[in-house]
Amino acid sequence: MNNPKTIKNIEQDLIDDFSLFETWEEKYEYLIDLGKKLAPLDPAFKTEDRKIKGCQSSVWIHSYTKDGLVHFEGDSDAIIVRGLVGLMIMVLNGQPSKEIVGAPLEFINTIGLSSHLAQTRSNGLRAMIKQMKMDAGVLG
Numbered sequence: 001m002n003n004p005k006t007i008k009n010i011e012q013d014l015i016d017d018f019s020l021f022e023t024w025e026e027k028y029e030y031l032i033d034l035g036k037k038l039a040p041l042d043p044a045f046k047t048e049d050r051k052i053k054g055c056q057s058s059v060w061i062h063s064y065t066k067d068g069l070v071h072f073e074g075d076s077d078a079i080i081v082r083g084l085v086g087l088m089i090m091v092l093n094g095q096p097s098k099e100i101v102g103a104p105l106e107f108i109n110t111i112g113l114s115s116h117l118a119q120t121r122s123n124g125l126r127a128m129i130k131q132m133k134m135d136a137g138v139l140g
Contacts, residue, residue, distance in 0.1 A: 003096060006095075006099070006100055006101070007091055007092065007095055007103045007105075010090060010091050010116060011091060011105070011106065011107035011110075012107075014087070014090070014091070014107050014111065015107050015110050015111055017030070017102045018030070018111040018112075019111075022055050024112075024116050027111075027112075027116070028080060030083075031080055031083030031084065031086075031087065032080060032083050032091035033081055033083070033084040034086035034087055034090070035076075035079055035080070035081075035082030035084075035085070035086050036079075036082075037072055037086060038041030038074070038075070038082055038083075038085060038086040038089070039073065040075060041060055041062060041073050041075035042062075042072060042073075045060060045062040045073065046060045046075065047060070050062055052124065052127050052128050053127060054123055054124060054126070055076075055081065055123075055127055055128065055129075056120040056121070056123075056124060057076050057077055057078035057081045057124065058076060058077045058078075059074065059075070059076045059081060059085060059128060060074060060075050060076075060098035060123065061073075061074045061085070061128065061131055061132060061134065061135070062074065063135035063136070063139060064137045064139070065097075065140075068096070069094050069095060069096060070092070070093075070094075070096070070097050070134060070136045070139050070140065071093055071094055072088075072089045072092060072093050072096060072133070072135075073089070074086075074088075074089055074128075080121070081121065081124065084121070084124075084125055084128070085128065088125075088128060088132060091103075091105070091107070092132055092136070095136075096140070097136045097137065097139055097140020098140060100132065100133055100136035100140075101133050101140065103133075103138050105129060108125070113125075
């Protein structure tokens with residue numbers, strides 16, 4: 001694939017995917033499926049310094065660069081949160097640092113995720129995004 005998808009393209013794909021579901025129960029099932037498809041994080045990366053502060057569940061994000069792009073791996077001990085980790089990795093993985101840092105990530109509001117997550121999960125999602133953007137800024 002010569003033209004990798006931009007964050008905006010991936011966000012639009014997710015908006016389209018989520019629009020296929022009529023109920024939030026179906027959307028949560030989709031999130032859970034994303035979490036199940038997420039590759040397990042190497043236990044060596046499940047360290048305190050990679051743990052996201054502000055998440056009620058345990059969430060770890062491992063960030064690194066390869067070929068000038070920022071890559072993410074992650075995991076969580078909670079199934080829906082693991083889906084949120086998978087969702088954010090889908091959007092931000094393999095993108096240039098500058099694009100990640102500047103991404104408004106409007107798809108979260110567009111698909112209704114911010115208004116359908118419990119407050120603690122919503123706070124955790126914001127903390128995860130903040131950490132991923134900070135890591136991208138440092139790695140870039």
